[in-house]
Amino acid sequence: MVQIILNGCNGKMGKVVSNLAQNSDTLSIVAGIDRNSSGTYYPVFSSIEECNVSADVILDFSRPDALDSLIKYAKSNNLGVILCTTGYSDNQIKTINDISKEIPVFRSANMSIGVNVVNNILKNISALLYKNFDIEVIEKHHNQKVDSPSGTALLLADTIKASLPEEVSYVNGRNGIRKRKHNEIGIHSIRGGSIVGEHEIIFAGQGETIEIKHTALSRDVFAVGALKACEFMYKKEKGLYSMDDVISVKN
Structure with a gap:
């Protein structure tokens, strides 16, 4: 049985994770951390310390x-940590990479298994299509999301960029009067209502368009992936892991 400390347990995603974990035979949430320390079926602390x-x-x-x-708590207690938060700065990402040399760290911009399958598809097709297709990424989220573009949009764009034969640049939205350059990847953000999450990659060519789209209909998809990541990280050695590692595990 994998025992989990859930940081952010009373947030929107924390509550979804808690509900799903209640029905699990392989893992359990044994404590929660949240500024709102109202109780649930496990003890909740206002700080991880x-x-x-x-x-x-x-x-x-x-x-x-x-x-x-x-990180300080995980290092002191020799625990693996699964980071599902987005919006990290470059310095924070460097910190995550550095600490993974001492403890097991899992980081993913999106915990959905479907999104990570799409990401792997992009690794295989982007270089094949790039010469004859322009590439645009569109992401949609609810009106309370604070970071833009979304971490998932950047994950997908970074995957495309890494697979291309030449250097490309990102254009966040399009404003002004000028023609599109081929070596651009457009990234466009939409915020509104209660949209859980939608990501679309458009390969636009002459006379044809290829669209790859993932729509999250419920936050459950992220919670399911997060709990799978917890199972995957049980007793792992130090290192940096991601959803690629989870979806590559043969059942």
Whole structure:
């Protein structure tokens, strides 16, 4: 049984994860961390420093500013940490990469298995299509999302960029009067209502268009992926892991 400390347990995603974990035979949430320390079926602490419950991993669905305290606690208690938060700065990403040399760290911009399958498809087709197709990424989220472009949009764009034979640049939205350059990847963000998450990659050629799209209909898809990541990270050695590792595991 994998025992989990859930950081951000009373947030939107934290509550979804808690509900799904209740029905699991392979893992359990043994403690939660949240500024809103209202109770649930496990004890909740207002800060991770106060947590005195033994666990195997820390699962984080909170904000980037929690990173330092999570890493310090994970290192002190020799725990793996699963980071599902987006919006990290370049310095924070460097910190994550550095600490993975000491403890097991899992980081993914999107915990959906479907999104990560799409990401792997892009690794295989982007270079084949690039010469004859322009590439645009469109992402849509609810009106409370704070980071833009989304971490997932950047994940997908970075995957495309890494697979191309020449250097390309990102254009976040399009404004002004000028023609599109071929070595651009457009990234466009839409915020509104209660959209859970939608990502579309458009390959636009002469006389034909290829569109690859993923739509999250419920936050459950992210919670399912996060819990699978917790199972994957159980007793892992130090290192940096991602959803690529999870979806490549043969059942």
